[in-house]
Amino acid sequence: MGVIQIDWHCECGDGPASHYSRPDGEVCFGWCQQTDHDCNGMGYRPINHTRRPPAFAAMLEALWNAGGGERWPKHFSVDISTDYQTIIGLPEGQPFIWIVREMGTHLLLLDAESLGFAEQAARYFERQSENIRYYVWNGWNTLTKVSADHVRETIKAAIQTQENEEMAYMTERQWAGDR
Ligand SMILES: [Zn+2]
Ligand SMILES: [Zn+2]
Numbered sequence: 001m002g003v004i005q006i007d008w009h010c011e012c013g014d015g016p017a018s019h020y021s022r023p024d025g026e027v028c029f030g031w032c033q034q035t036d037h038d039c040n041g042m043g044y045r046p047i048n049h050t051r052r053p054p055a056f057a058a059m060l061e062a063l064w065n066a067g068g069g070e071r072w073p074k075h076f077s078v079d080i081s082t083d084y085q086t087i088i089g090l091p092e093g094q095p096f097i098w099i100v101r102e103m104g105t106h107l108l109l110l111d112a113e114s115l116g117f118a119e120q121a122a123r124y125f126e127r128q129s130e131n132i133r134y135y136v137w138n139g140w141n142t143l144t145k146v147s148a149d150h151v152r153e154t155i156k157a158a159i160q161t162q163e164n165e166e167m168a169y170m171t172e173r174q175w176a177g178d179r
Contacts, residue, residue: 002064007078008046009085012039015078019044053087058143059098059135066100066133076104083107095139097151099125101132110158119155126152 007016014030019039021027026043039045059080066072073079083098086107090096097108097118106125108118125132126148134151137143146154 004060004063004080005077006080007076008081009078010039011045011047012037012042014039015081016044016046017078047081047085051088053090054141055090055096055137055143056084056087058137059083062098062133062135062143062145063100072102073100073104074102079104079106093139096137097122097154098135098137098143099132100135101125101128102130108155110155112162115155115159115162119159122148122151122155 009015010019010028010030010032012028012030012032014028014032018030019026019028021043025041026039027041028039028044032038033040063072063080083105086109090109095110097110099106099108099121106121108114108121110118132148134146134148135143136146136150136154
């Protein structure tokens with residue numbers, strides 16, 4: 001099993017690259033500046049790793065296999081820190097699409113609120129000429145490398161399921177109203 005270097009976010013929400021050291025103390029030039037979570041003076045404090053969800057373990061495995069020992073993604077590994085924080089908050093059984101590019105990663109959720117964005121994002125990535133790797137997490141135990149076509153079909157199917165559920169709900173309410 002290989003190792004992967006990730007730029008983990010600081011507790012302030014900014015990446016390590018935003019943090020600097022000065023003779024008079026630690027400073028952060030990130031988004032936390034002048035907010036209620038400004039880490040000025042405290043310095044870089046990487047986020048807690050309270051647990052390692054199976055999805056995230058599978059993603060690191062995939063990154064290692066994709067890079068073949070080379071650093072991958074080549075830039076913006078801080079995206080993986082963002083993905084980790086999203087996954088920590090996901091309920092078990094929640095599937096998602098994961099996109100790995102040379103310049104970072106993107107997680108596309110497939111719940112009702114995220115589907116519209118997922119569809120737009122998938123279309124955007126399809127138009128890019130670069131080499132993009134697509135993965136699907138089944139919600140429980142398997143991360144599978146898939147094609148762009150498969151991603152499009154997966155999102156389409158999720159939207160269809162969503163529409164059917166809404167229709168069923170509306171029909172049910174109509175029935176209840178008729179009685
Ligand atoms: Zn900070
Ligand atoms: Zn900061």
